[in-house]
Amino acid sequence: MKYCLHCASPLVLRIPEGDDRERLCCDNCNAIFYLNPKNIVGTLPVYENKVLLCKRAIEPRLGKWTLPAGFMENGESSLTGAIRETKEEAGASVTVMDDCLYTLFNLPSINQVYMFFRVELTNLDFTPGYESKEVALFNEQEIPWSEIAFPVVKSTLEHYFKDLQNQHFPVRMFDVLHEKDRSITIHLVSIQEKVD
Amino acid sequence: MKYCLHCASPLVLRIPEGDDRERLCCDNCNAIFYLNPKNIVGTLPVYENKVLLCKRAIEPRLGKWTLPAGFMENGESSLTGAIRETKEEAGASVTVMDDCLYTLFNLPSINQVYMFFRVELTNLDFTPGYESKEVALFNEQEIPWSEIAFPVVKSTLEHYFKDLQNQHFPVRMFDVLHEKDRSITIHLVSIQEKVD
Numbered sequence: 001m002k003y004c005l006h007c008a009s010p011l012v013l014r015i016p017e018g019d020d021r022e023r024l025c026c027d028n029c030n031a032i033f034y035l036n037p038k039n040i041v042g043t044l045p046v047y048e049n050k051v052l053l054c055k056r057a058i059e060p061r062l063g064k065w066t067l068p069a070g071f072m073e074n075g076e077s078s079l080t081g082a083i084r085e086t087k088e089e090a091g092a093s094v095t096v097m098d099d100c101l102y103t104l105f106n107l108p109s110i111n112q113v114y115m116f117f118r119v120e121l122t123n124l125d126f127t128p129g130y131e132s133k134e135v136a137l138f139n140e141q142e143i144p145w146s147e148i149a150f151p152v153v154k155s156t157l158e159h160y161f162k163d164l165q166n167q168h169f170p171v172r173m174f175d176v177l178h179e180k181d182r183s184i185t186i187h188l189v190s191i192q193e194k195v196d
Numbered sequence: 197m198k199y200c201l202h203c204a205s206p207l208v209l210r211i212p213e214g215d216d217r218e219r220l221c222c223d224n225c226n227a228i229f230y231l232n233p234k235n236i237v238g239t240l241p242v243y244e245n246k247v248l249l250c251k252r253a254i255e256p257r258l259g260k261w262t263l264p265a266g267f268m269e270n271g272e273s274s275l276t277g278a279i280r281e282t283k284e285e286a287g288a289s290v291t292v293m294d295d296c297l298y299t300l301f302n303l304p305s306i307n308q309v310y311m312f313f314r315v316e317l318t319n320l321d322f323t324p325g326y327e328s329k330e331v332a333l334f335n336e337q338e339i340p341w342s343e344i345a346f347p348v349v350k351s352t353l354e355h356y357f358k359d360l361q362n363q364h365f366p367v368r369m370f371d372v373l374h375e376k377d378r379s380i381t382i383h384l385v386s387i388q389e390k391v392d
Binding site: 007 | 199201230232235274276284295304305307326385386
Protein backbone atom coordinates (compact mmCIF):
# COMPACT_ATOMS: atom_id res chain seq x y z
CA MET A 1 0.00 0.00 0.00
CA LYS A 2 1.74 3.13 -1.25
CA TYR A 3 -0.87 5.63 -2.46
CA CYS A 4 -3.98 7.24 -0.97
CA LEU A 5 -7.24 5.63 -2.14
CA HIS A 6 -8.95 9.03 -2.11
CA CYS A 7 -6.41 11.44 -3.63
CA ALA A 8 -3.53 9.25 -4.97
CA SER A 9 -0.90 11.07 -2.85
CA PRO A 10 1.93 8.98 -1.37
CA LEU A 11 1.09 7.42 2.02
CA VAL A 12 3.29 7.82 5.09
CA LEU A 13 3.58 5.27 7.92
CA ARG A 14 3.28 7.13 11.25
CA ILE A 15 1.32 7.16 14.53
CA PRO A 16 -1.69 9.47 14.15
CA GLU A 17 -2.58 11.84 17.00
CA GLY A 18 -4.51 10.03 19.74
CA ASP A 19 -3.47 6.63 18.41
CA ASP A 20 -0.82 4.25 19.71
CA ARG A 21 0.32 2.41 16.61
CA GLU A 22 1.59 3.19 13.13
CA ARG A 23 -1.01 3.63 10.39
CA LEU A 24 -0.81 4.48 6.70
CA CYS A 25 -1.60 8.20 6.63
CA CYS A 26 -2.22 10.66 3.80
CA ASP A 27 -0.74 14.06 4.58
CA ASN A 28 -2.59 15.61 1.63
CA CYS A 29 -6.24 14.72 2.43
CA ASN A 30 -5.65 13.53 6.04
CA ALA A 31 -7.16 10.08 5.42
CA ILE A 32 -5.95 7.28 7.70
CA PHE A 33 -6.04 3.66 6.52
CA TYR A 34 -6.70 0.97 9.10
CA LEU A 35 -5.91 -2.67 8.36
CA ASN A 36 -8.06 -5.16 10.27
CA PRO A 37 -8.53 -8.93 10.37
CA LYS A 38 -10.89 -10.53 7.87
CA ASN A 39 -13.53 -13.12 8.71
CA ILE A 40 -13.76 -16.45 6.93
CA VAL A 41 -17.13 -18.13 7.38
CA GLY A 42 -18.06 -21.71 6.62
CA THR A 43 -20.25 -24.67 7.44
CA LEU A 44 -19.91 -28.23 8.68
CA PRO A 45 -22.66 -29.81 6.55
CA VAL A 46 -23.98 -33.04 8.05
CA TYR A 47 -26.06 -35.83 6.49
CA GLU A 48 -26.87 -38.77 8.78
CA ASN A 49 -23.45 -39.83 10.18
CA LYS A 50 -21.47 -38.18 7.38
CA VAL A 51 -20.01 -34.76 6.71
CA LEU A 52 -19.59 -33.02 3.38
CA LEU A 53 -16.10 -32.03 2.24
CA CYS A 54 -14.89 -30.23 -0.90
CA LYS A 55 -11.68 -31.06 -2.76
CA ARG A 56 -10.04 -27.73 -3.55
CA ALA A 57 -9.68 -26.77 -7.24
CA ILE A 58 -7.72 -23.61 -6.41
CA GLU A 59 -4.64 -22.56 -4.47
CA PRO A 60 -3.80 -22.54 -1.62
CA ARG A 61 -3.94 -26.28 -0.84
CA LEU A 62 -5.12 -27.31 -4.30
CA GLY A 63 -6.28 -30.95 -4.21
CA LYS A 64 -6.72 -31.03 -0.43
CA TRP A 65 -10.10 -31.48 1.26
CA THR A 66 -11.88 -28.71 3.15
CA LEU A 67 -15.19 -27.59 4.59
CA PRO A 68 -17.02 -25.02 2.44
CA ALA A 69 -15.87 -21.58 3.62
CA GLY A 70 -14.82 -18.20 2.29
CA PHE A 71 -14.40 -14.52 3.08
CA MET A 72 -17.41 -12.87 4.69
CA GLU A 73 -18.66 -10.10 2.39
CA ASN A 74 -19.89 -6.63 3.26
CA GLY A 75 -23.68 -6.60 3.62
CA GLU A 76 -24.10 -10.12 4.94
CA SER A 77 -24.16 -11.81 8.32
CA SER A 78 -21.62 -14.52 9.16
CA LEU A 79 -24.23 -17.28 8.93
CA THR A 80 -25.68 -16.09 5.60
CA GLY A 81 -22.11 -15.85 4.28
CA ALA A 82 -21.39 -19.41 5.40
CA ILE A 83 -24.58 -20.65 3.70
CA ARG A 84 -23.66 -18.71 0.52
CA GLU A 85 -20.20 -20.31 0.43
CA THR A 86 -21.75 -23.75 0.90
CA LYS A 87 -23.97 -23.13 -2.12
CA GLU A 88 -21.08 -21.71 -4.19
CA GLU A 89 -18.46 -24.35 -3.41
CA ALA A 90 -20.61 -27.45 -2.99
CA GLY A 91 -23.93 -26.58 -4.69
CA ALA A 92 -25.54 -27.66 -1.43
CA SER A 93 -28.70 -26.43 0.27
CA VAL A 94 -28.71 -26.63 4.04
CA THR A 95 -31.04 -26.46 7.02
CA VAL A 96 -29.84 -24.41 9.97
CA MET A 97 -30.07 -25.60 13.58
CA ASP A 98 -30.84 -23.34 16.57
CA ASP A 99 -27.37 -23.99 17.96
CA CYS A 100 -25.50 -23.71 14.65
CA LEU A 101 -22.53 -21.63 15.81
CA TYR A 102 -19.80 -24.17 16.50
CA THR A 103 -16.09 -23.24 16.24
CA LEU A 104 -14.25 -19.92 16.05
CA PHE A 105 -10.52 -19.54 15.39
CA ASN A 106 -8.36 -16.45 15.75
CA LEU A 107 -5.30 -16.56 13.46
CA PRO A 108 -3.38 -13.47 14.56
CA SER A 109 -0.31 -14.32 12.44
CA ILE A 110 -2.32 -14.00 9.23
CA ASN A 111 -5.04 -11.58 10.39
CA GLN A 112 -7.98 -13.93 9.99
CA VAL A 113 -10.91 -15.09 12.11
CA TYR A 114 -12.69 -18.31 11.11
CA MET A 115 -16.27 -19.16 12.11
CA PHE A 116 -17.88 -22.53 11.38
CA PHE A 117 -21.59 -23.32 11.69
CA ARG A 118 -23.12 -26.80 11.99
CA VAL A 119 -25.84 -27.29 9.37
CA GLU A 120 -27.79 -30.22 7.92
CA LEU A 121 -27.86 -31.01 4.21
CA THR A 122 -31.42 -30.50 2.98
CA ASN A 123 -30.95 -33.18 0.30
CA LEU A 124 -28.21 -34.99 -1.62
CA ASP A 125 -28.25 -32.62 -4.62
CA PHE A 126 -24.72 -31.29 -4.22
CA THR A 127 -22.20 -30.67 -6.96
CA PRO A 128 -18.74 -29.07 -7.15
CA GLY A 129 -18.69 -25.30 -7.75
CA TYR A 130 -15.97 -23.29 -9.49
CA GLU A 131 -13.53 -23.62 -6.57
CA SER A 132 -14.04 -27.37 -5.98
CA LYS A 133 -12.86 -30.42 -7.95
CA GLU A 134 -15.08 -32.84 -6.08
CA VAL A 135 -17.66 -32.84 -3.28
CA ALA A 136 -18.37 -35.94 -1.21
CA LEU A 137 -19.77 -37.26 2.06
CA PHE A 138 -17.49 -39.02 4.56
CA ASN A 139 -18.07 -40.77 7.83
CA GLU A 140 -15.37 -40.50 10.52
CA GLN A 141 -13.36 -43.49 9.23
CA GLU A 142 -13.60 -42.41 5.59
CA ILE A 143 -12.33 -38.85 6.09
CA PRO A 144 -8.96 -38.32 4.35
CA TRP A 145 -7.41 -37.09 7.62
CA SER A 146 -3.93 -36.62 6.15
CA GLU A 147 -5.32 -34.67 3.18
CA ILE A 148 -7.22 -31.92 5.04
CA ALA A 149 -6.43 -28.45 3.67
CA PHE A 150 -6.29 -26.33 6.84
CA PRO A 151 -5.67 -26.93 10.57
CA VAL A 152 -8.92 -25.09 11.45
CA VAL A 153 -10.88 -27.56 9.30
CA LYS A 154 -9.15 -30.58 10.80
CA SER A 155 -9.74 -29.29 14.33
CA THR A 156 -13.43 -28.62 13.63
CA LEU A 157 -13.89 -32.14 12.20
CA GLU A 158 -12.04 -33.78 15.12
CA HIS A 159 -14.16 -31.95 17.68
CA TYR A 160 -17.33 -32.73 15.77
CA PHE A 161 -16.84 -36.50 15.85
CA LYS A 162 -15.93 -36.41 19.56
CA ASP A 163 -18.93 -34.19 20.35
CA LEU A 164 -21.17 -36.50 18.34
CA GLN A 165 -20.50 -39.30 20.82
CA ASN A 166 -21.70 -37.05 23.69
CA GLN A 167 -24.49 -35.43 21.65
CA HIS A 168 -23.21 -32.12 23.03
CA PHE A 169 -21.76 -29.48 20.69
CA PRO A 170 -20.33 -26.66 22.77
CA VAL A 171 -19.25 -23.42 21.09
CA ARG A 172 -15.45 -23.32 21.18
CA MET A 173 -13.05 -20.50 20.38
CA PHE A 174 -9.37 -21.17 19.68
CA ASP A 175 -6.21 -19.18 18.99
CA VAL A 176 -4.14 -20.68 16.18
CA LEU A 177 -0.48 -19.71 16.54
CA HIS A 178 2.15 -20.00 13.84
CA GLU A 179 5.34 -20.77 15.79
CA LYS A 180 8.87 -19.71 14.82
CA ASP A 181 9.76 -23.26 13.72
CA ARG A 182 6.76 -23.01 11.31
CA SER A 183 4.71 -25.48 13.37
CA ILE A 184 1.11 -24.54 14.15
CA THR A 185 -0.40 -24.87 17.64
CA ILE A 186 -4.08 -24.56 18.51
CA HIS A 187 -5.05 -23.23 21.95
CA LEU A 188 -8.54 -23.36 23.44
CA VAL A 189 -9.65 -19.85 24.46
CA SER A 190 -13.28 -20.40 25.43
CA ILE A 191 -15.68 -23.32 25.73
CA GLN A 192 -19.29 -23.28 26.80
CA GLU A 193 -19.47 -25.24 30.04
CA LYS A 194 -21.68 -28.29 30.19
CA VAL A 195 -24.57 -27.59 32.52
CA ASP A 196 -25.45 -30.40 34.92
CA MET B 197 -12.04 4.85 -2.93
CA LYS B 198 -10.86 6.19 -6.27
CA TYR B 199 -7.17 5.33 -6.75
CA CYS B 200 -5.09 2.17 -6.61
CA LEU B 201 -3.15 1.75 -3.35
CA HIS B 202 -0.27 0.15 -5.24
CA CYS B 203 0.16 2.27 -8.38
CA ALA B 204 -2.17 5.32 -7.93
CA SER B 205 -4.08 4.58 -11.17
CA PRO B 206 -7.85 5.26 -11.19
CA LEU B 207 -9.94 2.32 -9.93
CA VAL B 208 -12.83 0.84 -11.91
CA LEU B 209 -15.89 -0.85 -10.38
CA ARG B 210 -16.50 -4.14 -12.24
CA ILE B 211 -16.97 -7.88 -11.72
CA PRO B 212 -13.56 -9.61 -11.95
CA GLU B 213 -13.28 -12.89 -13.89
CA GLY B 214 -14.46 -15.82 -11.75
CA ASP B 215 -16.18 -13.51 -9.26
CA ASP B 216 -19.90 -12.74 -8.92
CA ARG B 217 -19.94 -9.21 -7.56
CA GLU B 218 -18.47 -5.82 -8.36
CA ARG B 219 -15.04 -5.01 -6.92
CA LEU B 220 -12.76 -2.02 -7.18
CA CYS B 221 -10.22 -3.09 -9.83
CA CYS B 222 -7.02 -1.54 -11.11
CA ASP B 223 -6.61 -2.05 -14.85
CA ASN B 224 -3.00 -0.87 -14.69
CA CYS B 225 -1.50 -3.29 -12.10
CA ASN B 226 -4.46 -5.74 -11.98
CA ALA B 227 -4.93 -5.35 -8.20
CA ILE B 228 -8.44 -6.08 -6.87
CA PHE B 229 -9.65 -4.44 -3.65
CA TYR B 230 -12.03 -6.41 -1.45
CA LEU B 231 -14.06 -4.69 1.24
CA ASN B 232 -14.98 -6.91 4.17
CA PRO B 233 -16.70 -6.50 7.53
CA LYS B 234 -14.65 -5.37 10.51
CA ASN B 235 -14.73 -6.95 13.95
CA ILE B 236 -15.36 -4.96 17.10
CA VAL B 237 -14.27 -6.78 20.24
CA GLY B 238 -15.12 -5.93 23.83
CA THR B 239 -15.68 -7.19 27.34
CA LEU B 240 -18.45 -7.36 29.90
CA PRO B 241 -16.32 -6.73 33.02
CA VAL B 242 -17.97 -8.02 36.20
CA TYR B 243 -17.23 -7.28 39.86
CA GLU B 244 -19.48 -9.03 42.40
CA ASN B 245 -23.03 -8.20 41.22
CA LYS B 246 -21.96 -5.17 39.20
CA VAL B 247 -20.75 -4.51 35.67
CA LEU B 248 -18.30 -1.87 34.49
CA LEU B 249 -19.46 0.72 31.97
CA CYS B 250 -17.64 3.60 30.27
CA LYS B 251 -19.17 7.00 29.50
CA ARG B 252 -18.07 7.87 25.98
CA ALA B 253 -15.83 10.93 25.54
CA ILE B 254 -15.89 10.64 21.74
CA GLU B 255 -18.41 10.44 18.92
CA PRO B 256 -20.50 8.54 18.03
CA ARG B 257 -22.80 8.52 21.08
CA LEU B 258 -20.69 10.99 23.07
CA GLY B 259 -21.89 11.02 26.70
CA LYS B 260 -23.66 7.66 26.46
CA TRP B 261 -22.60 4.56 28.40
CA THR B 262 -21.00 1.54 26.79
CA LEU B 263 -19.01 -1.61 27.44
CA PRO B 264 -15.29 -1.28 26.63
CA ALA B 265 -14.88 -2.33 22.97
CA GLY B 266 -13.09 -1.33 19.80
CA PHE B 267 -11.84 -2.47 16.42
CA MET B 268 -9.88 -5.71 16.42
CA GLU B 269 -6.35 -4.99 15.15
CA ASN B 270 -4.19 -7.02 12.82
CA GLY B 271 -1.87 -9.33 14.76
CA GLU B 272 -4.16 -9.95 17.73
CA SER B 273 -6.84 -12.47 18.66
CA SER B 274 -10.37 -11.31 19.40
CA LEU B 275 -9.98 -11.95 23.14
CA THR B 276 -6.61 -10.18 23.44
CA GLY B 277 -8.12 -7.27 21.49
CA ALA B 278 -11.07 -7.13 23.89
CA ILE B 279 -8.70 -7.15 26.90
CA ARG B 280 -6.56 -4.41 25.27
CA GLU B 281 -9.63 -2.21 24.73
CA THR B 282 -10.69 -2.75 28.35
CA LYS B 283 -7.25 -1.52 29.49
CA GLU B 284 -7.30 1.43 27.06
CA GLU B 285 -10.84 2.67 27.70
CA ALA B 286 -11.28 1.80 31.38
CA GLY B 287 -7.72 1.31 32.71
CA ALA B 288 -8.99 -2.03 33.98
CA SER B 289 -7.18 -5.35 34.41
CA VAL B 290 -9.30 -8.43 34.04
CA THR B 291 -9.29 -12.16 34.70
CA VAL B 292 -10.60 -14.37 31.92
CA MET B 293 -13.02 -17.25 32.49
CA ASP B 294 -12.94 -20.57 30.60
CA ASP B 295 -16.33 -19.79 29.06
CA CYS B 296 -15.60 -16.13 28.31
CA LEU B 297 -17.11 -15.93 24.80
CA TYR B 298 -20.61 -14.57 25.34
CA THR B 299 -22.41 -12.58 22.61
CA LEU B 300 -21.79 -12.10 18.88
CA PHE B 301 -23.69 -9.68 16.66
CA ASN B 302 -23.67 -9.43 12.87
CA LEU B 303 -24.51 -5.91 11.66
CA PRO B 304 -24.74 -6.41 7.89
CA SER B 305 -26.06 -2.86 7.26
CA ILE B 306 -22.84 -1.32 8.57
CA ASN B 307 -20.41 -4.19 7.84
CA GLN B 308 -19.49 -4.94 11.44
CA VAL B 309 -19.32 -8.01 13.68
CA TYR B 310 -19.30 -7.49 17.44
CA MET B 311 -17.93 -10.05 19.93
CA PHE B 312 -18.25 -9.63 23.69
CA PHE B 313 -16.39 -11.68 26.31
CA ARG B 314 -17.38 -12.05 29.98
CA VAL B 315 -14.42 -11.22 32.24
CA GLU B 316 -13.90 -10.47 35.93
CA LEU B 317 -12.27 -7.27 37.18
CA THR B 318 -8.99 -8.23 38.85
CA ASN B 319 -9.26 -5.24 41.21
CA LEU B 320 -10.99 -1.85 41.54
CA ASP B 321 -8.10 0.14 40.03
CA PHE B 322 -9.93 1.40 36.97
CA THR B 323 -9.79 4.87 35.48
CA PRO B 324 -11.12 6.54 32.32
CA GLY B 325 -8.84 6.32 29.29
CA TYR B 326 -8.64 8.82 26.40
CA GLU B 327 -11.98 7.73 24.92
CA SER B 328 -13.95 7.71 28.21
CA LYS B 329 -15.26 10.55 30.39
CA GLU B 330 -16.07 8.32 33.33
CA VAL B 331 -15.89 4.64 34.29
CA ALA B 332 -18.18 3.15 36.94
CA LEU B 333 -19.71 -0.04 38.31
CA PHE B 334 -23.48 -0.58 38.17
CA ASN B 335 -25.80 -3.26 39.44
CA GLU B 336 -28.87 -4.11 37.35
CA GLN B 337 -31.07 -1.41 38.94
CA GLU B 338 -28.40 1.27 38.71
CA ILE B 339 -27.62 0.84 35.00
CA PRO B 340 -28.63 3.94 33.00
CA TRP B 341 -30.76 1.81 30.65
CA SER B 342 -32.00 4.77 28.60
CA GLU B 343 -28.46 6.12 28.17
CA ILE B 344 -26.77 3.05 26.65
CA ALA B 345 -24.72 3.92 23.56
CA PHE B 346 -25.41 0.96 21.26
CA PRO B 347 -28.16 -1.71 20.88
CA VAL B 348 -25.52 -4.49 20.97
CA VAL B 349 -24.37 -3.26 24.37
CA LYS B 350 -27.92 -2.99 25.74
CA SER B 351 -28.75 -6.50 24.46
CA THR B 352 -25.59 -7.98 26.01
CA LEU B 353 -26.37 -6.36 29.37
CA GLU B 354 -30.02 -7.46 29.31
CA HIS B 355 -29.06 -11.07 28.56
CA TYR B 356 -26.34 -11.00 31.20
CA PHE B 357 -28.68 -10.09 34.04
CA LYS B 358 -31.24 -12.68 32.93
CA ASP B 359 -28.53 -15.36 32.60
CA LEU B 360 -27.17 -14.42 36.03
CA GLN B 361 -30.43 -15.59 37.59
CA ASN B 362 -29.99 -19.03 35.97
CA GLN B 363 -26.22 -19.10 36.43
CA HIS B 364 -26.06 -20.22 32.80
CA PHE B 365 -24.37 -18.03 30.19
CA PRO B 366 -24.96 -19.56 26.75
CA VAL B 367 -23.07 -18.22 23.74
CA ARG B 368 -25.56 -16.33 21.59
CA MET B 369 -25.22 -14.94 18.08
CA PHE B 370 -27.62 -12.31 16.75
CA ASP B 371 -28.28 -10.46 13.49
CA VAL B 372 -28.91 -6.75 14.04
CA LEU B 373 -30.99 -5.32 11.21
CA HIS B 374 -31.42 -1.64 10.42
CA GLU B 375 -34.97 -1.44 9.04
CA LYS B 376 -36.22 1.02 6.39
CA ASP B 377 -38.08 3.07 9.02
CA ARG B 378 -34.67 3.44 10.78
CA SER B 379 -35.71 1.15 13.63
CA ILE B 380 -33.30 -1.57 14.70
CA THR B 381 -34.35 -5.17 15.26
CA ILE B 382 -32.23 -7.89 16.87
CA HIS B 383 -32.76 -11.52 15.78
CA LEU B 384 -31.33 -14.56 17.55
CA VAL B 385 -29.32 -16.68 15.08
CA SER B 386 -27.76 -19.26 17.37
CA ILE B 387 -27.87 -20.21 21.04
CA GLN B 388 -26.03 -23.01 22.78
CA GLU B 389 -28.69 -25.41 24.04
CA LYS B 390 -28.92 -26.10 27.73
CA VAL B 391 -27.87 -29.70 28.38
CA ASP B 392 -30.05 -31.64 30.81
